[in-house]
Amino acid sequence: NEVKVFCPATIANLSCGFDVLGLCLDNVGDEMIVRKSAEKGVRITKIEGANLPLEAEKNVAGVALLAMLEELESNADFDPIAIGFEIEIYKHIKAGSGIGSSAASSAGAVFGANELLGNPFSRKELVKFAMQGEKLASGNAHADNVAPALLGGFTLVRSSNPLDIIKIDSPNELFATVIHPQIELKTSDARSVLKQTVSLKSAITQWGNVGGLVAGLYTQDYDLIGRSLHDEIVEPLRSVLIPGFDLIKQSAYENGALGSGISGSGPSIFALSRGKETAEKIAKGMSAVYDKMNLPYEIHVCKV
Ligand code: HSE
Numbered sequence: 550n551e552v553k554v555f556c557p558a559t560i561a562n563l564s565c566g567f568d569v570l571g572l573c574l575d576n577v578g579d580e581m582i583v584r585k586s587a588e589k590g591v592r593i594t595k596i597e598g599a600n601l602p603l604e605a606e607k608n609v610a611g612v613a614l615l616a617m618l619e620e621l622e623s624n625a626d627f628d629p630i631a632i633g634f635e636i637e638i639y640k641h642i643k644a645g646s647g648i649g650s651s652a653a654s655s656a657g658a659v660f661g662a663n664e665l666l667g668n669p670f671s672r673k674e675l676v677k678f679a680m681q682g683e684k685l686a687s688g689n690a691h692a693d694n695v696a697p698a699l700l701g702g703f704t705l706v707r708s709s710n711p712l713d714i715i716k717i718d719s720p721n722e723l724f725a726t727v728i729h730p731q732i733e734l735k736t737s738d739a740r741s742v743l744k745q746t747v748s749l750k751s752a753i754t755q756w757g758n759v760g761g762l763v764a765g766l767y768t769q770d771y772d773l774i775g776r777s778l779h780d781e782i783v784e785p786l787r788s789v790l791i792p793g794f795d796l797i798k799q800s801a802y803e804n805g806a807l808g809s810g811i812s813g814s815g816p817s818i819f820a821l822s823r824g825k826e827t828a829e830k831i832a833k834g835m836s837a838v839y840d841k842m843n844l845p846y847e848i849h850v851c852k853v
Pocket residue numbers: 561562567568569647649691693694736739740813814
């Protein structure tokens with residue numbers, strides 16, 4: 550009657566794929582306990598590790614799960630009276646870190662409840678509900694964090710309306726290094742600095758890179774992955790909000806990264822590399838940059 554869920558952190562955008570590409574980290578995430586309850590609706594009974602609202606309607610996990618319950622209630626096979634859940638949330642991913650803190654909670658809640666109900670929804674179908682949590686958190690229902698959190702590996706959101714998610718298998722030796730300078734950057738603020746239009750020239754560069762990155766992932770072509778990890782649309786506008794961004798990126802390349810950029814809406818910065826050894830070397834280099842700046846940080850090396 551209860552499940553313990555690991556709710557993974559994710560890296561959205563991956564440079565060229567703003568709002569469409571994302572990947573799942575294997576060893577960074579929250580924990581959540583989802584329990585069936587006799588009482589209808591959603592109750593969040595405990596939150597540890599973050600100061601977040603317990604009211605279901607104000608909490609991303611609650612909102613995502615309520616969206617799922619609403620759909621179930623319109624389904625004749627389910628007795629709505631019998632459907633209620635309690636959630637305990639143990640946050641390890643900091644809010645405003647750029648590695649999908651709200652997505653982890655939204656995805657974890659619907660994943661856990663779906664398991665307890667015998668999986669009436671596919672993982673792809675769950676994305677739609679989890680996106681409602683993202684809408685609450687940032688004002689925008691993007692799926693590029695919740696999709697990899699629910700499906701694992703890399704995902705491409707080909708379309709969000711109607712929803713069309715494609716799971717892309719990760720190349721065997723691909724690793725991510727992610728450094729989080731300990732400042733909070735709200736996704737809504739990081740979205741407010743963006744321009745609403747792009748030039749045709751930039752668009753051509755960007756979709757060339759997105760195509761190249763996806764092709765590189767499918768063919769395990771690490772050089773092509775590296776050549777494609779660029780973003781001339783969003784990164785220049787957001788990177789100014791991140792302390793030491795250029796130095797961190799430079800250090801990642803010097804230590805062998807295939808590519809490096811802003812993780813999600815920042816302030817975390819990611820680098821992708823071939824092999825764990827290189828990913829760890831990059832982590833050392835990045836750490837040295839922030840050590841020198843006297844800036845506290847958290848750093849992770851993950852298989853993707
Ligand atoms: N694609 C979103 C953004 C991700 O960059 O605003 C937010 O985590």
